[in-house]
Amino acid sequence: MSEINCPHCHGVVSHGAKVCRGCQAEVEYGAPPFLYGVLLILSILFGFKAASFLPEFFGWLTAIVCFVAGAVVLNKFFKDRIKFKRLYRTK
Numbered sequence: 001m002s003e004i005n006c007p008h009c010h011g012v013v014s015h016g017a018k019v020c021r022g023c024q025a026e027v028e029y030g031a032p033p034f035l036y037g038v039l040l041i042l043s044i045l046f047g048f049k050a051a052s053f054l055p056e057f058f059g060w061l062t063a064i065v066c067f068v069a070g071a072v073v074l075n076k077f078f079k080d081r082i083k084f085k086r087l088y089r090t091k
């Protein structure tokens with residue numbers, strides 16, 4: 001297990017931890033979630049495009065294949081991305 005430094009409190013967080021123990025910042029790994037949303041929309045658009053000249057079934061198939069392939073690419077591309085999200089919550 002590698003360790004990473006929190007940019008907010010400079011504490012050491014073990015890789016895989018979801019929250020920084022020092023400052024409660026949430027640790028996010030991999031691709032930013034909004035990219036999956038963009039990917040989903042693009043996949044559906046591709047699916048619609050495919051369905052315009054292929055049977056509807058292939059349109060959905062295209063959308064699913066695009067999404068899965070895109071997700072694999074995103075995971076590979078953002079494999080080493082770690083982001084600390086500090087939320088200033090009032091308790």
Ligand SMILES: [Zn+2]
Nearest residue numbers: 006009020023
């Ligand atoms: Zn921290």
